[in-house]
Amino acid sequence: MSLATSINPSKAFMDIEQQLESKMQPISPREEYINKLRDRLITPPTILYENPEKGWGLVVIFVGLFSGVLITWLLLFLFRKKRPS
Amino acid sequence: MKNEPVESMEYDPNDENAAVQDAIAGNSQAFSWLYNRYVGKIYNYIYYRTGKQYDAEDLTAKVFFRALRRIHAYRITGVPFSAWLYRIAHNLVANWHRDNSRKKEISLEDTAELYDRSIHPEMNVVHLQENERLFEAIRTLTPDRQQLLILKFVEHMSNAEIAAIMQRSEGAIKSLYHRTLLALRTIMEDKIEKDSLFTDEDL
Numbered sequence: 001m002s003l004a005t006s007i008n009p010s011k012a013f014m015d016i017e018q019q020l021e022s023k024m025q026p027i028s029p030r031e032e033y034i035n036k037l038r039d040r041l042i043t044p045p046t047i048l049y050e051n052p053e054k055g056w057g058l059v060v061i062f063v064g065l066f067s068g069v070l071i072t073w074l075l076l077f078l079f080r081k082k083r084p085s
Numbered sequence: 086m087k088n089e090p091v092e093s094m095e096y097d098p099n100d101e102n103a104a105v106q107d108a109i110a111g112n113s114q115a116f117s118w119l120y121n122r123y124v125g126k127i128y129n130y131i132y133y134r135t136g137k138q139y140d141a142e143d144l145t146a147k148v149f150f151r152a153l154r155r156i157h158a159y160r161i162t163g164v165p166f167s168a169w170l171y172r173i174a175h176n177l178v179a180n181w182h183r184d185n186s187r188k189k190e191i192s193l194e195d196t197a198e199l200y201d202r203s204i205h206p207e208m209n210v211v212h213l214q215e216n217e218r219l220f221e222a223i224r225t226l227t228p229d230r231q232q233l234l235i236l237k238f239v240e241h242m243s244n245a246e247i248a249a250i251m252q253r254s255e256g257a258i259k260s261l262y263h264r265t266l267l268a269l270r271t272i273m274e275d276k277i278e279k280d281s282l283f284t285d286e287d288l
Binding site: 012013016017019020021023024025026027028029030033034037038040041042 | 113114116117120121124125128129132133141142145146149150153215216219220234235237238239240266269270273
């Protein structure tokens with residue numbers, strides 16, 4: 001090939017061009033891949049909104065404390081009422 | 086490509102600016118139209134740059150996700166929209182080569198798609214070796230030379246179209262093409278000489 005190309009470089013170019021033309025063919029991507037990727041691109045991602053559990057926890061703690069204070073206060077109130085003066 | 090647009094929205098294929106403008110404004114169907122138009126071309130570009138089907142699919146997806154994220158900042162300047170996509174693809178492929186720094190060659194299973202199934206298996210092996218030699222040689226070229234060959238031989242673009250995409254003059258493309266063929270010829274001659282040396286040593 002070296003000898004041939006040194007004698008006639010344009011022929012060597014034509015050979016390479018022919019090789020490129022015959023071997024560089026378009027490759028079709030998989031149809032399934034194309035469709036899935038399109039869906040992923042144009043469909044907005046589903047966002048799941050979760051209620052903040054931390055807030056509920058605080059509410060439970062607050063209600064618990066409030067109930068405790070209320071019960072204690074009621075018991076003290078009743079105990080004082082029953083005690084003979 | 087047989088990728089028919091699934092959306093009802095249609096644009097003039099000869100004037101994609103309307104689709105680009107709508108896509109910039111956030112219209113997903115316009116982006117889908119552009120996707121249908123260019124996904125095959127970008128896939129082919131990446132496939133011939135990487136030689137791997139899996140990586141071509143992964144990088145093609147990355148190109149379009151990046152384009153979708155950044156399209157709001159895209160400005161219509163008269164340069165084809167595909168030039169922007171090719172630039173994103175070029176950058177991602179460059180990163181891929183840097184990150185992998187693997188030997189750039191096509192494995193036998195990857196080249197399976199590139200050979201003719203209608204001919205005898207033994208002939209296919211010969212074809213496969215020829216293909217491997219050619220694609221190895223192509224991958225040793227600079228990225229712009231590889232891009233030129235892909236646009237010319239895979240996409241069958243004219244020098245003017247390639248010039249618009251690569252943002253060079255038509256004359257510069259002709260010159261680059263000539264230098265690319267010269268380089269490719271030299272690389273292939275060297276490879277053939279090396280291969281024949283190995284064969285002689287084996288004997």
